[in-house]
Amino acid sequence: MTSSLASLSQNKKIDSLKTILKQEISTEEKAETYILLIDQFFSLQKDSAEIYLNKTIKLTENIESLKRTNILALLKYAQFYIIKGDYTKSQEYYTKVNQKLRDFKNYDLETKYFGDFGVLNFYQGDFKGALTNFDKALQLAESNKNEEDQLRFLNNKALAMSYLGKAEASLDIHKKAISLAEKLNDSTALGKSFNNIGLIYEDMKEYRKALEFYLKSLKIKENSSSQVDVANSLFNVAGMYKEIGEEEKDTSLYVNAENYYQKSLDVAKKINYGKIILFNKTGMAQLATVRKKPKKAIEIYKSVINEAQKTKDLQTLRVTYLNLGVNYIRTKKIASAEQNLLLAKPMIEKANNPSDLAKLYKNLSVLYQEKKQYKKAFEYLLKQKEFEDELSKNSLKDKISDFEVKYETTKKEKEIAQQKEELLTQKLAIKNRNLYAILLTAALLILGIIFFAVYKRNLFKKKQLQKEIDLKDALATIKTQNRLQEQRLRISRDLHDNIGSQLTFIISSIDNLKFISKDASEKLKDKLSNISSFTGDTIHQLRDTIWAMNKSEITVEDLHTRILSFVEKAKNAVPNTKFDIEYTIDKNENFTSLAGMNIFRVIQEAINNSIKYAEADTIKIELNKKEQLFIANVIDNGKGFSLNSTELGNGLSNMEKRMSEIEGSVKIISKETKGTTITLEVPLKNKANDV
Numbered sequence: 001m002t003s004s005l006a007s008l009s010q011n012k013k014i015d016s017l018k019t020i021l022k023q024e025i026s027t028e029e030k031a032e033t034y035i036l037l038i039d040q041f042f043s044l045q046k047d048s049a050e051i052y053l054n055k056t057i058k059l060t061e062n063i064e065s066l067k068r069t070n071i072l073a074l075l076k077y078a079q080f081y082i083i084k085g086d087y088t089k090s091q092e093y094y095t096k097v098n099q100k101l102r103d104f105k106n107y108d109l110e111t112k113y114f115g116d117f118g119v120l121n122f123y124q125g126d127f128k129g130a131l132t133n134f135d136k137a138l139q140l141a142e143s144n145k146n147e148e149d150q151l152r153f154l155n156n157k158a159l160a161m162s163y164l165g166k167a168e169a170s171l172d173i174h175k176k177a178i179s180l181a182e183k184l185n186d187s188t189a190l191g192k193s194f195n196n197i198g199l200i201y202e203d204m205k206e207y208r209k210a211l212e213f214y215l216k217s218l219k220i221k222e223n224s225s226s227q228v229d230v231a232n233s234l235f236n237v238a239g240m241y242k243e244i245g246e247e248e249k250d251t252s253l254y255v256n257a258e259n260y261y262q263k264s265l266d267v268a269k270k271i272n273y274g275k276i277i278l279f280n281k282t283g284m285a286q287l288a289t290v291r292k293k294p295k296k297a298i299e300i301y302k303s304v305i306n307e308a309q310k311t312k313d314l315q316t317l318r319v320t321y322l323n324l325g326v327n328y329i330r331t332k333k334i335a336s337a338e339q340n341l342l343l344a345k346p347m348i349e350k351a352n353n354p355s356d357l358a359k360l361y362k363n364l365s366v367l368y369q370e371k372k373q374y375k376k377a378f379e380y381l382l383k384q385k386e387f388e389d390e391l392s393k394n395s396l397k398d399k400i401s402d403f404e405v406k407y408e409t410t411k412k413e414k415e416i417a418q419q420k421e422e423l424l425t426q427k428l429a430i431k432n433r434n435l436y437a438i439l440l441t442a443a444l445l446i447l448g449i450i451f452f453a454v455y456k457r458n459l460f461k462k463k464q465l466q467k468e469i470d471l472k473d474a475l476a477t478i479k480t481q482n483r484l485q486e487q488r489l490r491i492s493r494d495l496h497d498n499i500g501s502q503l504t505f506i507i508s509s510i511d512n513l514k515f516i517s518k519d520a521s522e523k524l525k526d527k528l529s530n531i532s533s534f535t536g537d538t539i540h541q542l543r544d545t546i547w548a549m550n551k552s553e554i555t556v557e558d559l560h561t562r563i564l565s566f567v568e569k570a571k572n573a574v575p576n577t578k579f580d581i582e583y584t585i586d587k588n589e590n591f592t593s594l595a596g597m598n599i600f601r602v603i604q605e606a607i608n609n610s611i612k613y614a615e616a617d618t619i620k621i622e623l624n625k626k627e628q629l630f631i632a633n634v635i636d637n638g639k640g641f642s643l644n645s646t647e648l649g650n651g652l653s654n655m656e657k658r659m660s661e662i663e664g665s666v667k668i669i670s671k672e673t674k675g676t677t678i679t680l681e682v683p684l685k686n687k688a689n690d691v
Contacts, residue, residue: 014040031060031069038076053077071100071109079116082123083228085274087311090120111140111149118156122163123275125314125351131160151180155192159199165354167200188229191220195233202240203355207247211240227267231276234264238283246290257287278304278316286323294327301327318347322356326363334370341367358387378564385557506531554596556623556630557587562600563621566607574611583623585630589684591662598658599632599682602666605651606634606678614638614676630682637675643668655680 017037021030034056041049053073060070078093094117101110118133134157141149158173174193181189198213218233238260245253261283268276285300301324308316321344328337341364348356365380510531560583567579591599603621610619616638624631655666655678664682 027059027063028066031056031066034059035069035072035076038073042076042080049080053080067100067104068106068109071097071104071106072112074100075109075112075116078120082116082120083271083273083275085278085307085311085313087120087124087313094120107140107144111137111144111146114140115149115153115156118160122156122160123315124312125318125347127160127163127351127353131157131164134160147180147184148186151177151184151186151189154180155189155196158193159196162196162200162203163351163353165203165352167203170200171197187220188224188226191217191224191229191233194220195236198236198240202236202243203353205243205247207240207243211237211244214240227271228273228276231264231267231271231273234260234267235276235279235283238264238280239286242283242287242290251291254287254291258284261287274307274311275313275316278307278313282316282319282323285320289323289327289330294330297327298324298331314347315351318344318351318356322348322360322363325367329363329366329370332370334367337363337367338371354387358384361387374564374568378561378568381561381564385561553590554593555588555590556583556585559591559596559600560587560623563603566600566604567621570607570611576617577611578618580618580620581623582620585623585625589625589630591630591682591684595662595664595682598662598664599630599680602655602658602680603632603634605655609651609678610634610636610638610676614640616675625684628684630684632680634678635675640670640672640674640676642672643670 014037017033017040020033025033034052038049038052038056041052053076056073057070057077060066060073063070074093074097078090078097081087081090081093094113097109097113101113114133114137118130118137121127121129121133134153138150138153138157141147141153154173154177158170158177161167161170161173174197178190178193181187181193194213195217198210198217201207201210201213214233214236218230218237221229221233224230238257241253241257241260245251245257261280264276264283265280267273268280281300281304285297285304288294288297288300301320304316304320307313308320321340325337325339325341325344328334328340341360344360345364348360361380361384365377365384368374368377368380560581563581567581571577571579590596607619607621610616614636616636618637620633620635622631622633622635624633652666652668659666659680659682662682664680667679667681668676669679670676
C-alpha cells in the first residue's frame, strides 16, 4: 500500500514537471526542470532518465551560464552507467567531468565527482583508488562543514578500508558515522553503517553476527526510497544464509539463501542494476558449489565472465576465476583449475583482501598437491596460514563488542528520556482538571518517576559496574596470557641462542677432531660420528620444542605443516620410500601446545620406527576426527612383527607415556610380512565451552 501511494505521488510530480515544459520558459528553467525529471525517473525508469539526460547535456553544452547544470548532468550519466554495470562508459563520463572541473571550480560538483568516482573505483575492485577519492571528498565536506556529505563519505571510506583489510581503522570511522547519523536523524546512513559493520564481521567469519547487522540494515533500507540499497542488502543477507548453512551443515538455510538471492535479482532487474545482477549470479553459483553441484556452478560462472569482461568488472572477475578454479578442482579438471586460479591470482593480490588471499592460496596448495608438486603446495600452504592469522583478530572482536554495548546503552538512555517526556506531557494534560486531583496525581506521579528513575539508575549503575569488573577481569586474563607468552618466547630464544648455538659448536668441534685425527682408530672415528649424529638429532628436537613453546595453541593445520616438514627431511634420508599424508579433520581444530607437541613426537617416533626397522617402501599418515576424538594413524607396508614374540622397547613406552600425559592412547596392530599400523587417539577440546 505504501509503495502504491509513493508511486502515485511520484507520477503526479512527473506530470506536473512535464506540464511546466509545455509552457514558454527560459533555457535555464527548462534545464532545471530536466534535472528534476531525471531525479524522479532515476530509481525506477532508467530509459526515461536517459532520455532527459541526453536532452539536458545537449541543451547546456555550449552555454557558459549553464556550465554547472551541464557538469551535473554528466555526473548523473556517469552514475547511471555505474548502476547499469557499464564501467567503461562511466569512466568516459568521469573523464569529461574532470576536464570541465579544471576550468570551473565548484565545491558541490567537486565533492560529488570525487565521491561518485570513488564508487566506480570500488566496483572496479580498485579499493585503494576508492579510498583516495572518498578521502578527497570527505576533506572537501569537512572544510565546508557539510555534515550530510561528511556522513556519506565516512561510510564509504570505512567500507573501502574494510575491503583493504584495515578492519580496526574501519570500525573507528564507522563509530564517527553512526554518531553523526544519529545527530542528523539519518536512518538511511545508519542502515549503511550497519551493513558495512556486517561486512567486517563477514571477513572475520562471524557469519551469525554479520547476518544480524545485515538484517538490521535491510529493515531500515526497506523503508527508504533507494531500491539500489535494498538490492544490495538482500544480496548480503542471502550470502550469510549460504555461509551459515555451509558452516553449520544446515541445508535448510540454503533455501533461505536462494530466496533472498532471487529477491535481490528481481529488484536489480527491475531497476537495471547490472552490478548486483552479476553479483546474484555469482551468489547462485556459490550456492551450487556448497550444494556439491560443481558442474552447475561452473556453468553459471562461465555465463558471468563475458559480461564482467565487457564492463571491466575486476571485482566480479577475480571472484569468478577463483571459484571456477575451486569447482574445477572438485571435478578433477586440474589443468582448467590451474588456468583459472592463475588468472585470479594477480587481481586478488592487487585488491589485497586478506579473506580472498587466504582462499586463493588454500586452493593453489590443494591444486599443487593434486599435481604432486609438494614444494609449491607447501609454499602456498604457508601463505594461506599467514593471511588466516591476519584475519583472526580477537582484539577487533572485543572492540566491536564494546562498540555494540555503547551503542545499545546510548539507545536505552534516549528511550528513557523519551519516556520521561511522555510522562511530563500526561502531567500537563491532567492539569486542566480538578486542582486537588491534579496535585494528588502529580505527587504520586512524581514519586513514581523518582522511584523509577532511582531504580533504573541503580540498575544501570549495577550493570555498568558489572561490565567494568568483567572488563578488568578480561584485561587481567589477557595480561597474564601475554606475560606467559613473553616467558615462553624468552625461554625459546634462550634455548635457540644459547643451547642451540652450543650444540652447533659441539658438532663443528667433533667434525674438526675427525679431520685432525686422520690416524685415529676406526673405533674412535665411529664414536665421534655417533656423538655428532646424536647432537644433530638433539638440535632438531630442540627446534621442535621451541616451535611448540612459541604457541599457546597448536591447530591441526600447524600439526599438518610440521609433519610435512618432517616428511620432507625423511625423504632426503630414504629417497626410495613413498610418503602419503591425508587429513579429513577441520584444520581449525586445536590442541594445547603440550598436546600438540606430544602428538607430533609420537607420530615422529612411529615414522622413524617404520624407516629404521620395517624396511617399508610406503608410509601413510592419516589425521581424522571421530565424534570428539582426534585420531592419527601411521601405516607402513613393511615386514611387520609378532606382538606376542617380540619384546617392545623404550619407543613404545615413550609413546604411551606421552599419550597418557594428554589423556590419549596408543595402539599397535602388526603382523609379520603384513606391515604395521600405529593408532593414537586424543580427546578434542569441547568448543561449546571455550571462552
